[in-house]
Amino acid sequence: MIMEYKLTYNQFMQGLEQEKLLGLVCNGCGAATCPPLGVCRACGGQELRVAEMSGVGTLRTFTVVRVAPEGRTPPYVVAMVELDEGPWVMGNLEGLPLDQSNMDIIGKKVKVGSRRVQTKLPVQENQRSLTFHLI
Amino acid sequence: MREVAVLGVAMTKFGVSDKTNLEMFAEAGLEAISKSSLNPKDIQALFFGNCLGDFEEGQLHMAPFAHAELGLPTGAPATRFESACATATVAIRHAALLVGAGIYDVVLAGGTERAAGMGTPLATRTFAMACQAHHESSAGITFPGVFAMAAHMYAHKYGIALSELKRHMAEVAVKNHYHGSLNPKAHFRKPITVDTVLNSMMVADPLQLFDCCPFSDGAAALVLAEANKARELVEKPVFIAGTGQASAGSLYLQRDLTRIKAREEASRQAFSQAGIGPQDVQVVELHDCFTIAEILALEAMGFYGFGSAYKSASSRETYLGGKLVVNPSGGLKAKGHPIGATGAAQVTEIVEQLRGECGERQVNGARVGMVDTLGGDFGTVCNIILRV
Ligand SMILES: [Zn+2]
Numbered sequence: 001m002i003m004e005y006k007l008t009y010n011q012f013m014q015g016l017e018q019e020k021l022l023g024l025v026c027n028g029c030g031a032a033t034c035p036p037l038g039v040c041r042a043c044g045g046q047e048l049r050v051a052e053m054s055g056v057g058t059l060r061t062f063t064v065v066r067v068a069p070e071g072r073t074p075p076y077v078v079a080m081v082e083l084d085e086g087p088w089v090m091g092n093l094e095g096l097p098l099d100q101s102n103m104d105i106i107g108k109k110v111k112v113g114s115r116r117v118q119t120k121l122p123v124q125e126n127q128r129s130l131t132f133h134l135i
Numbered sequence: 136m137r138e139v140a141v142l143g144v145a146m147t148k149f150g151v152s153d154k155t156n157l158e159m160f161a162e163a164g165l166e167a168i169s170k171s172s173l174n175p176k177d178i179q180a181l182f183f184g185n186c187l188g189d190f191e192e193g194q195l196h197m198a199p200f201a202h203a204e205l206g207l208p209t210g211a212p213a214t215r216f217e218s219a220c221a222t223a224t225v226a227i228r229h230a231a232l233l234v235g236a237g238i239y240d241v242v243l244a245g246g247t248e249r250a251a252g253m254g255t256p257l258a259t260r261t262f263a264m265a266c267q268a269h270h271e272s273s274a275g276i277t278f279p280g281v282f283a284m285a286a287h288m289y290a291h292k293y294g295i296a297l298s299e300l301k302r303h304m305a306e307v308a309v310k311n312h313y314h315g316s317l318n319p320k321a322h323f324r325k326p327i328t329v330d331t332v333l334n335s336m337m338v339a340d341p342l343q344l345f346d347c348c349p350f351s352d353g354a355a356a357l358v359l360a361e362a363n364k365a366r367e368l369v370e371k372p373v374f375i376a377g378t379g380q381a382s383a384g385s386l387y388l389q390r391d392l393t394r395i396k397a398r399e400e401a402s403r404q405a406f407s408q409a410g411i412g413p414q415d416v417q418v419v420e421l422h423d424c425f426t427i428a429e430i431l432a433l434e435a436m437g438f439y440g441f442g443s444a445y446k447s448a449s450s451r452e453t454y455l456g457g458k459l460v461v462n463p464s465g466g467l468k469a470k471g472h473p474i475g476a477t478g479a480a481q482v483t484e485i486v487e488q489l490r491g492e493c494g495e496r497q498v499n500g501a502r503v504g505m506v507d508t509l510g511g512d513f514g515t516v517c518n519i520i521l522r523v
Contacts, residue, residue, distance in 0.1 A: 009269055035270045041388055061291070061392065063283035064340040065275055069260035072275045080284060080387055088387040091274050101340075106291050117273045129273040 006048045007036035016114035016128045021055045023087060024048040032085040041087065055112045057083040059105055059132065064098055071121035077101050081110055081132055091130025092118075109135040136235040140365035140372035141521065143170025144483040146355035149471030150322040151251045156188055156197060159354035160247035161204040163479075168205070168243065171358040172368045175206040178358070179239040181213035182230040184223035184246025185475040190261045191249045205243070217475075219265035220424065221510030222246055223355065224478025224517040228378045230359050231519075235375075240364055245356030248473035251349070258350045262474070265511040267385040279339035279347050281512045282425040285392035286341050289427065292393055293442040301341055304426035305332035306448040308345050308468055311423060314455065315465025317496035322351045322471030332426075346426040351471030355479035357486070373486045376411070376503070377520040379404025386512045393442075398435035398509065398516040405518040406437075411503065413437040416520070418488050418498040419459065420481035421507035423466040432507055433461065436518070460498045463488065478508040482519060489523045 007024055012035055015022035023034030027049065031042035034053055039046055062079035065072075077093040089112065093101065110132040117127045145166035147159050154162075160183075168175055183198040194200075202213035216226035223246035230244035250258055259277050266272045266281065290300045309329055315321035327345060335344035365372035381400035383389050389396060406412055413436060421436070423429035433444035438459055447453045453461035464470045464484040467477060485504035487493050506519040 035387075037384075060390075061284040061288040063280045063287065063342075064337075065277055065280050066336075066340070067255065067259060067277065067279065067338045068275060069263050069272075069277060070256035071260065076275055078274050078276050078280050078284070082390075088390050090271050090276065090385075090387050103287065103291065103297055106287065118275065127269075127273060129270075129275075 005038065007050050010126065012036055013126045013128055017126070019113070021053040021112055023051055023053045023085065025051045032087050034083060034085070034087040034089060054084050057081040057110055057112060059093070059108050059110050060088065062093060062101065062105060064101055071119040079132055081112065083112070089130055091132050093132045095133050105134065111135050137237055138362035139231045139234045139359055139375045140362045141375065141482065141486050142358040142360055142365050142369045142372060143167040144357040144486045145170065146320055146480045146483050147353050148320045149351045149353035149473060149480070152249070152352035156185060156192060156194065156247045156249050157200055157204050159352065160201050160245065160356065163245060163354040163356040164201070164205045164243055167245070167356040167358050173241065173358065176208055177241055178207050178211050178243045180211050180233070180242045181207055182216060182226040182242060182244035183213055184216045184226040184479065186217055186219060186222050186248060187250070187261050190257065191253055218515045218517070219510035220422065220472070220474045220477060221508040221515045221517045222475045222478065224481065224506060224508035224519060225380060225515065227357070227359070227478060227482055228380055228517055228519060231375050231378060234359050234361055241358065241360045243356060243358055245354065245479040246475035247354035248475035249352045250473050251352045253350065255350070270387070271385055271512065277339060279342050279425065281386065282427050283339035283342045285431060286427040289393045295445065297341055300445055301333065302329060303445045303449050304346055304430070305329040307423065307426040307429045308332050310448040310454055311462050311466040311468040314463050314496060315469025318465050318470055321465040321469050322349055323465070323469045342425055348424045348467040348472040351473045353471060353473035353476050353480070355476045355483050357479060357482055371490045371523070373489050373521050373523055375519060376522045377405040377407070377409030378518065379408070380515070380517040383514055389513055393431065395431055395435045395509070395513045395516065397513060398432065398507070401516040401518045402436040402507070405520050409520040411520070416503050416505050417460065417501045418463060418485065418504040419461050419507065420464060420466070420484050421461060422509040423462055423468045424472060428509070429461065429466070436507060455496060455498065463493065463496045463498055478506065478517065481506045481508060482521070485521050489521060
């Protein structure tokens with residue numbers, strides 16, 4: 001059997017550009033996988049269909065990066081969000097003053113968006129990363 | 136599987152070096168071979184660890200050049216291992232597996248790294264390449280950031296005030312710097328206080344500079360052999376009682392960062408193979424790249440219950456003289472962290488502890504010791520249990 005990757009990185013990026021957070025839903029167990037993998041993250045199933053996620057989730061943890069990799073301008077907030085459909089994603093919390101980016105934001109609902117990858121180093125034209133805004 | 140033993144072990148001083156990766160490895164490798172009563176011509180294979188030679192020196196495919204530096208026989212294959220910070224431990228484990236399987240009788244394993252030479256911005260960027268490039272590094276995550284997110288999650292999950300957790304984390308740094316002050320090979324040899332940590336610059340909230348290990352230069356190497364051959368060659372062979380290694384994907388797939396699943400599985404494998412449990416271990420060299428990392432490691436390996444290891448250093452249980460001595464070398468925190476060499480230096484410390492060769496920082500009566508190394512954002516964990 002020839003395996004064809006169901007939702008490629010480039011397709012995932014194109015989705016973000018159109019303000020769609022795409023993922024995969026497993027025909028076997030129903031779990032959502034986002035960002036995409038070769039198989040269902042929950043059961044390893046390979047019967048997957050592309051689906052749009054709601055783009056809403058809950059902030060689970062965060063940090064304020066103050067010493068950044070070459071090419072990046074600190075400070076900025078990196079966070080992990082649990083989507084309402086189940087998968088966790090990593091991105092940047094935006095639109096909140098840094099002094100309010102503290103333990104109180106854990107558990108808050110966020111809306112997921114995206115933007116061009118923020119770096120001074122050369123990256124692929126279409127490369128985007130996720131953003132989160134408190135709802 | 137045949138029984139496998141460690142013979143000679145050696146490491147360079149960790150810190151800032153003006154030597155190349157190959158020069159440092161040659162020093163460690165030749166010393167380890169000589170301490171094993173062997174010649175380079177006796178080595179049947181080289182298991183060589185290096186992570187970032189391409190960024191550090193423009194050097195890929197370093198293993199055959201290391202092979203030449205040491206004068207190993209052409210028929211002894213030299214292979215480069217890369218598992219981020221767990222690189223050398225993974226190389227050593229695979230060396231032990233192939234000796235155990237009877238493919239080789241005598242091999243050299245270890246690693247080298249010039250991380251300090253890169254400077255902070257490039258080192259921060261290249262270390263972060265061990266996170267998933269497309270969906271993690273693209274958000275500007277750094278290694279301190281990964282463990283910072285774990286620390287916030289730990290405080291939230293167990294209902295500990297962040298300020299209280301940070302004081303206990305600082306005590307881990309104080310302990311490891313104290314241990315490092317007793318180790319002539321350590322990068323940092325100055326004791327610090329809780330205030331040193333809490334007054335240092337913020338790197339990734341809530342981790343401050345002294346919650347973090349340094350970027351270091353250094354190399355370490357050891358000879359492994361089939362146990363009977365080892366007994367013929369050296370007075371005090373140290374035996375590999377068990378090993379384990381496990382893998383996990385991106386942080387967002389792992390979800391609960393307080394539970395490092397790859398470590399729970401790797402240490403379970405190692406304990407099971409050794410036929411012992413955490414209570415049988417007297418000394419551990421574990422992956423304290425950040426203060427919170429030591430706490431997470433102690434819990435995942437079963438030395439403490441989940442949510443309880445944060446007080447381990449403040450209670451002094453993990454100090455020299457405590458019930459389980461953790462990182463007597465100073466750990467990654469004070470001994471230093473030349474990533475491709477780190478695991479080999481951890482094994483070196485445990486072997487020397489079990490041989491009673493550690494002087495001021497000797498763990499009295501140590502008979503079983505354990506090595507724990509974590510690579511990437513919890514993607515690789517490798518454990519090795521050693522005994523006399
Ligand atoms: Zn499934």
